[in-house]
Amino acid sequence: MIELEGLTKRFGSKVAVDHLTCQVRPGMVTGFLGPNGAGKSTTMRMMLDLDNPTSGTVRIDGKHYHELQEPLKYIGALLDAKSMHGGRSAYNNLLCLAQSNRIPSSRVDEVLDTVGLSGVAKKKSKGFSLGMGQRLGIASALLGDPEILMFDEPVNGLDPEGIHWIRNLMKALAAEGRTIFVSSHLMSEMALTADHLIVIGQGRLLADTSMADFIHENSRSYVRLRSPQQERLRDVLHQEGFTAVEADGGTLEIDGATTEELGELAARHQVVLHELSSQRASLEEAFMQMTAGSVEYHAHSGPGGAEPPPTVGAGWGEGWQQPGGTAAPGTTAPGTTTPGSVDGTENKGA
Amino acid sequence: MASVPAVLNSEWTKIRTVSSTTWTLICAFAVTVAMSAALCALLNATFDDLSEAEQATFDPTLVSFSGTVLGQLAMVVFGVLVVGTEYSSGMIRTSLAAVPQRGTLLFSKITVAGVLALVVGLLTSFVSFFLGQALLGDRGTDLGADNVLRAVVGAGLYMGLIAIFSMGVTAMLRSSMLSLGILVPFFFLISQILIAVPYAKDVARYFPDQAGSKIMQVVPEAMGSDPSPYGPWAGLGIMVAWVVAAVLGGYLVLKNRDA
Known part of the structure; x- marks a missing residue:
């Protein structure tokens, strides 16, 4: 001790x-x-x-x-x-x-x-x-x-x-x-x-x-949706009481919902989906958010402000997991889909 | 508290397992003996060319330690490296984690290294003396003569004390390069030059090497040198005071600074 x-x-x-x-x-x-x-x-x-x-x-x-x-x-x-x-x-x-x-x-x-x-x-x-x-x-x-x-x-x-x-x-x-x-x-x-x-x-x-x-506490999970009918999708989500946040590349991120709920919802309203996946924020992100105010040496890009923390998960972070290492829950890097959620499979045409 | 015999044992292992110990000590021995022998042979051959005053105060004992001026530099290097490599290698943190009583660590190291330097110093002075007297032939002296044994033992102590002084200085400066950069020019140039300059010599004669080397003289005012305000033992005492101050300074730095 x-x-x-x-x-x-x-x-x-x-x-x-x-x-x-x-x-x-x-x-x-x-x-x-x-x-x-x-x-x-x-x-x-x-x-x-x-x-x-x-x-x-x-x-x-x-x-x-x-x-x-x-x-x-x-x-x-x-x-x-x-x-x-x-x-x-x-x-x-x-x-x-x-x-x-x-x-x-x-x-x-x-x-x-x-x-x-x-x-x-x-x-x-x-x-x-x-x-x-x-x-x-x-x-x-x-x-x-x-x-x-x-x-x-x-x-x-x-x-x-x-x-x-x-x-x-x-x-x-x-x-x-x-x-x-x-x-x-x-x-x-x-x-x-x-x-x-x-x-x-x-x-x-x-x-x-x-x-x-x-x-x-720190591994936020959310569902990512991508659709060619984004406006309509937003309306539908709004009517059903989901809060959708627009993210990079025209995708929507919804907290506190399951892929099942949202897939069925899209099918009911006949919205075409190109992506329906559940995501988890990495602990690395949580850690960086926690320490964001106290980082000693920021890298600066361009004039003015500090660069936001880069997304970790790429680089050597992947490689060392391979020889026998088992990933703990919650360490999934952003951008990787958890098994079971597949792109666009729940598209239901009219 | 750390066990002192255990720390002494550990410090002895540190000293005997690096090659710098062997080559610096061999250097100190070989350079002193070889240069002293060469000067004895030279002075014996050219004795008649010496000035009258030099002939009158010819000191065969002192002459057989002439190589000390150069050989002591190897002792300086030995003393500096024994302490300095702890800092340059980063070993000091590992050593202090193992022995957090900093005084025990430093004094154990200086004891082990100092005793080794004194032994090598005494070996050097006796070999240098006997070889020098053999080369001086009829002009030589022997151990039985007045004050000669004191001078020979003193020459050995001088070599050891130079090494211990260097250890103390390095513990204060915490860097081998810095310590060598100060000590080598000091003993080889500054002290040697200042002792020959009027007025400056009044100060320079209290430098550790100038005061300490008085013990090697058997004849007062040997080789036409200036009279000195202190005797041989008082001179060595002045040197010991310098050594104690350096080691104490080194201890205070180690005790109070972050490692």
Whole structure:
């Protein structure tokens, strides 16, 4: 159990972390989510006593970090992949850490085996790829067999196989009753691993909720309609008491209705439909809406205002789901149709 | 609290598992011994060309440590790298997460590295001394003579203290490049030049290297040098004060700054 109480960090006049109060509970994966620059890494560094808080405290099982006897046996952390001496072999890098906390050297071989680096144990770590560096960092976190594990952006720079491996590792560690605290700026990744969610923006707590509640509250579902007789369709919908919102490409979006209802309605009024599909807003969108006011670094396009957040779901977000990963409910990207709703099949001509 | 023997053990592993330790220390030994031997041979051959004052105050012990001027730079590099690579590699965060008692971490590191530098320094000074005396032949001296053993041990301590001073400075500056960029020109150029300039030398003689190297002299005002306001042990004391200040400064920086 990690408790943060009124944790604040100022760099000059800039507030990086602003009165953060929350708890990280054992036996589950807690996702720590926020856009870049939200203060996630600063918070994690303060948890490890690397940065001094301006005010507030962090307690780990009721103690300050520096009061822990041999801290690697309580809490293991992966902060960034390149935090080892490149001129030292993977084995020796871990050996110095193990010795400082009186961990037997046999444990070094064990964790190297766990992360799959046994084959390169004697190689200098400066030759390691980002993914191998990340695995070495995870090995150092596991070294003391700690009850609490912290990972700062563990999937950064990893290939699909590596991401899948880390995700399963975190779940397995949580299932053993350990406290897992993992930061990310990718909602889609968190949706697959985290049981609990702490969201921050500009250092302030925005949400502290279970993943299930977050999905339930934030995944808006709606029905999308496209018709060559759009005006008539709108009239019909209006008469029947549905609120239709016009969206891109001449489609209509209706909240709080089922495809069955709307299909039958169109048939009754003999309106031709080219599309009838149920849609779900992604959690990524919900996350971006939540943090929209607190994004530190906006990309600007053209003169004036900030660009609206791009639609996520394309890019690498799709690829990593393939090797065995199962998509959690609610992560469907906008634009993809859920199975069962088919384009235009309910068209009924006159 | 972290167990001190465990941290010392860990720091020893850190030092012995990087190649820079081996090559900087071998360099310090080889450069000092080789350059001292060359100068001993040269002075022995050209003794008659020395000025009268230099002949009168010829100090065979001091001459056999002439290579220290260059060899100490390798000791500076050793001291800087021992501390500086923690920062340049990002290892410092991992190290502090493992040992959050920052004083324990820094003093353990300096103890292990400092003892190693002192051992190598003493080995260097004894080898340099015996080889130099052999090359000086009749003009040489031996360990039994007055104050000679003090000078030879002192030369070894000097080499070790230079390394520890560099460790303290690097802990304050938190960067290998910056520390090397300041310490190497300081010891090799600035200090050597200022000690030869009138008035400036009154200040420069209190620099750590100038004060500390007094311990290597057996003959007062050796080789026609200026008289000094302090004796050999007081000189080493001045150097130790610099070293303590640097290490303390390094500790305060590490203790108070964010890693």
